Amino acid sequence: DTGVSQDPRHKITKRGQNVTFRCDPISEHNRLYWYRQTLGQGPEFLTYFQNEAQLEKSRLLSDRFSAERPKGSFSTLEIQRTEQGDSAMYLCASSPSRDQGYTFGSGTRLTVV
Amino acid sequence: GNSVTQMEGPVTLSEEAFLTINCTYTATGYPSLFWYVQYPGEGLQLLLKATKADDKGSNKGFEATYRKETTSFHLEKGSVQVSDSAVYFCALAGEGTNAGKSTFGDGTTLTVKP
Secondary structure, three states: OOOOEEEOOEEEEOOOOOEEEEEEOOOOOOEEEEEEEOOOOOOEEEEEEEOOEEEEEOOOOOOOEEEEOHHHOOEEEEEOOOOHHHOEEEEEEEEOOHHHOOEEOOOEEEEEO | OOEEEEOOOOEEEEOOOOEEEOEEEEOOOOOEEEEEEEOOOOOEEEEEEEOOOOOEEEEOOEEEEOEOOOOEOOEEEOOOOHHHOEEEEEEEEOOHHHOOOEEEOOOEEEEEEO
16 A cells, blocks of 8 residues: 555646646545645645545536546546646545545645746 | 634644644534644644544544534643644544535644754
């Protein structure tokens, strides 16, 4: 078990470009989460998968954000037409159940210039 | 909706001092409660958890008790060390329509000086 892996660790992109992040959860965990964290704030929920099904998506997310988890394994988070306000740390976490807590990845830090 | 309120920081203590970081929550039903810790330069890690009222979670000398009557889950440690310097996040996992996600507080930064 190598934990939750996220790639890339850092991404710098120009405003208006599309970016895609990848998350590989712990293989035994059927629940996968994406969060966003900015400096001085706690993680903010973006979306949640149970196996391959996307069960919840934050109302705060615009249509520029999309996530997939094909075959219930790794997941990707895509941001289209990035804006400076998208600059943040994007965190992926996995869990075997609601009551067990999360195992987080190290995150992908996005900077939009 | 669910929410978590943490004691504002930063908190600065001397080594071997007693630590309390307050956390209160708003949620319907019976959420599960968690403390996560983020050490400098590292990712978030689960520190401890409690899944029902009056449960006490404990790990690495830290403790927190699930108090339903006061909707609180305060983090305590009897004698802090320099290595405990980190950001601590309180979180809850809701029930029903909110069961899909955890809600986090904004974090409390702890600095322990030798």
